[in-house]
Amino acid sequence: MKFSIKKQLLLEALIKVSKAISTKNLIPVLAGIKFELKKKKLTLTASDNDITIQTIIDADNSDDFKIESEGSIIIQGKYILDIVRKLPEEYINLEVIDELKILIYTENSEFNLNGISDSEYPNIGLEESKKKIDISAGTLKSIVFQTAFASSNEETKPVLTGINFNIVGDILECNSTDSYRLARKVVKLNKESEENYNIVIPSHNLLEFTKILDDDTDNVELHVFSNKILFKTGNLKFESRLINGTYPNTSNLLPDEALLVISTNLNNFYSVIDRVSILTSDKEKNIVTLETNGNTLVLRSSSAEIGRVEEKMVINKNNDEDIKISFSAKYMMEALKSFSTDSVDLHFVGEIKPILIKSTEDETLTQLVLPIRTY
Amino acid sequence: MKFSIKKQLLLEALIKVSKAISTKNLIPVLAGIKFELKKKKLTLTASDNDITIQTIIDADNSDDFKIESEGSIIIQGKYILDIVRKLPEEYINLEVIDELKILIYTENSEFNLNGISDSEYPNIGLEESKKKIDISAGTLKSIVFQTAFASSNEETKPVLTGINFNIVGDILECNSTDSYRLARKVVKLNKESEENYNIVIPSHNLLEFTKILDDDTDNVELHVFSNKILFKTGNLKFESRLINGTYPNTSNLLPDEALLVISTNLNNFYSVIDRVSILTSDKEKNIVTLETNGNTLVLRSSSAEIGRVEEKMVINKNNDEDIKISFSAKYMMEALKSFSTDSVDLHFVGEIKPILIKSTEDETLTQLVLPIRTY
Known part of the structure; x- marks a missing residue:
């Protein structure tokens, strides 16, 4: 050579x-x-x-x-x-x-x-499948950015360390959960898949792949096998193992009807939670309490040792219901960060029911954060 | 309040x-x-x-x-x-x-x-001395940047974790050594000091102080006490403890006469050492060997496991002597980084004698790196 x-x-x-x-x-x-x-x-x-x-x-x-x-x-x-x-x-x-x-x-x-x-050198095939699925590089990057953070880091539940790719016809549904929150992204493929797939790809590997994708990449081919997946684009091939095991069915977590929907500016809401969480600690999951009072949203947190904080902001509501609910500020902020929209809607079903975060500006993405009982 | x-x-x-x-x-x-x-x-x-x-x-x-x-x-x-x-x-x-x-x-x-x-709150005096010493903020920053890196991180030799400030009349001599290399900066003060001082200030504290100095700071006052030093500038006071113990006399390390002086472009020489050290390891002090052959400088390193490397560059010499000497690439590179000049001179006294690095463009700074026996 x-x-x-x-x-x-x-x-x-x-x-x-x-x-x-x-x-x-x-x-x-x-x-x-x-x-x-x-x-x-x-x-x-x-x-x-x-x-x-x-x-x-x-x-x-x-x-x-x-x-x-x-x-x-x-x-x-x-x-x-x-x-x-x-x-x-x-x-x-x-x-x-x-x-x-x-x-x-x-x-x-x-x-x-x-x-x-x-x-x-081990014999590495990197073979391609005849039934490849095409996806735009931008869409794949969005999926990973908007869902991978919600995966678990704990190897005790291997299946939760990955992102679930569920392909039926021309619909790709991606789920990621660590059992405290859920990120769901649903996208339409350009072409119907010949076969249906329900696989779990390690989140860490997907993050690595999207990092080395050139900015000008248009299309990525997915070649799915029983225990591995090959991503191919131009002169680049990236193969990852799949995680064995059945991914939990998360659809029942998403309620159909909300008791109350509040709409708020994304950045303002994020900053308010960021400030209210200053006095909370990671150890205690950064618990903050949200309460509506007419069109005023009040966010609070307190710690016997450090002190307490209260923040107010004006919001829009879809009805006259009020809610008081506690959750992890860290998880809420990570969910909010996945949106690139100006506003978000928070859907509440009840004090001990999951909070849904959605945006009318981007229907493909749903984030869910479980509440935390504080009493 | x-x-x-x-x-x-x-x-x-x-x-x-x-x-x-x-x-x-x-x-x-x-x-x-x-x-x-x-x-x-x-x-x-x-x-x-x-x-x-x-x-x-x-x-x-x-x-x-x-x-x-x-x-x-x-x-x-x-x-x-x-x-x-x-x-x-x-x-x-x-x-x-x-x-x-x-x-x-x-x-x-x-x-x-x-x-x-x-x-x-403990009673912290932050008192000032009547015999203050003035130094320009820029000079103090240079001293710390050009010498602190050569201090020891090992608390077993406390005195070597600091920078020695030696003030006699209007001359401030700063030394920093971990016993493998030495950085010396000598500056002239604007005014004679009323008293002579020979103190050791923790390098880490000096780095912290220069980090919080505003860019537009002109002058820094030094107030020296037996066990502490106060730096004062505008509305800012910074007090550090001093390190007890006698700083080693390093003057005998600096030879008067060199066998050979080679002059080289600073950036090129730095890059050559950087490349030759790729195959060396931190554990073995990144040993490289330098050899002159007429006006050609050859740098080498080798590792039985990995391989070997040889780099050549053209240099100027003050006489026909040649030298072959080994040293730590890491220490040499850190010494070179402290110069902001275009060229540097390397003074060699012998194969097992310290290498002096100086620049005719900045007479205030001297770096010394000890050779390493490789046979």
Whole structure:
């Protein structure tokens, strides 16, 4: 294997695949990136057994990527990334000598790295399905941004550490819950899916994938298998394992009829809760109490040791009912942050019933926060 | 105590004094900020027994600070800072009610905090000395930036965790060493000091002080006592304890005559060391080897496991001598970063003698890095 390549081209590819390299991995070969140069394509692959990332650089006959000979080898991921990032020249030469030595050089710099034979790399298929589902990159990013935060971090309930993707026909319903709150996003696909799916994708992996998506990506293909999912876009493939287990049915949590709906400016409401939560503590779930009194909303919190706070704001209501309810300020604020609308509506069913947060400006998103009994 | 004040005015003062509040402090009253309103001055004081910060807001008869009644109380630092930061209004009202309750309010917000009687606050003098020393704020910032990094973090050698300020006449010599490298800055004061001083100030405290200095600060007064130092500028007082013990005499480390002096562009030299150190590890002090060969400088490092690297650059030398010497890339890079000049000179005395880094563009600064034997 011998080639010269534009630094920026190689660097961008390395940054992407490096996200799959775990420093904690016990299998030494997985600390490496597989370089495979074949048929004028350089394929870089990295995997930590949980996710696999692959990206392809095409030789397009320009000076940016000139191939002298083909081949393949595993190069230690941490070092190759650092080297390419820090070399000042515009072009970089890479060459495998003596079978397992990698020479990376420019005019004044010469790095000689120990490589590993590509035969030691696990066989990673990254195969595609014939029944792919297309989704716009923007929609996928929204789904992840608006739901992943509500997933659980506790590995004791593995299925809740993921986002549930439920595909029926041309409807994709995504749910994420840690059993204290729920985020639901429902989007319409451009095309009916040939098959129905009900899968759980690790939230952390979805976040990693949306982070490495280029801003100009239009479309993402989803290839679903029984125990894994492949995301494909342009020259990038990202594969994640799926979480085994049945995702809880969350539909019964969403009430049809509300006792009271209040409408409020999103930013003002967020700031009020932010201030009222100053005197609360994470340990106690940052409990605040909301009370309506005509068109005035009063938010309170108190702590015997620290003191108490009361904030007022004017709201709109859909009827004359009043409500008094307590909830976690942290969860409410995270739910509010997922909206990019000017206003939100809070739907109340009762003091001990879930609070629904919706917006007439974006019907695709529903957030739900469970109340907390304070007496 | 009752007053209304412009939010920004109070916030800036709170941010400054809050740096002296330690969340780890075992004395509850020191988690608080002392508010003292007397003779049209609001004095805020905070202390963690290691440093004390005090700032004064003057009522200048403008609407920005209107006093209704005087008094003093301790308010919990963490909360008052958060409250003032997050209140959206331009003006904030603060009032002590029922002796130990603090009411902080604007039109829609009302915070009611539990306070502590000011009689429980330790007696902190912050007294000034008659023999003050003046130093420009810019010079003090340079001293701290250019020397503090070389101090030790290990509490086993307390005296090395500070910067040695040695004042004789109008010369201030500052030394900082962790016994592997030394940073020395020598500046001329505008006025002869009435007394000579040889003190050690905790590096961490000096860094904190320079962080809260306003950009437009001109002059800083140093008031030195046997066990503490007070920095005073405008309405701000910052007091730090001094470290007991005799600072090692470092002058004998600095050789008079060099075997060889090489001159190089600072940024290029820094980048070369940065790249050569990629394959080294923190654990092994990031050892790199420098070798001259005529006007070519060769830098190398190697690791049996990872590989090896060689970088070349062109330099100027003051004679035909050559040198081969190994040192910690990390220490060399930190020493180089302290220079804001275009070029630096490296003075070599021998393979096992300290390397001196100086610049003809800034005679006030000397950095010294000890070599490491590699054979």
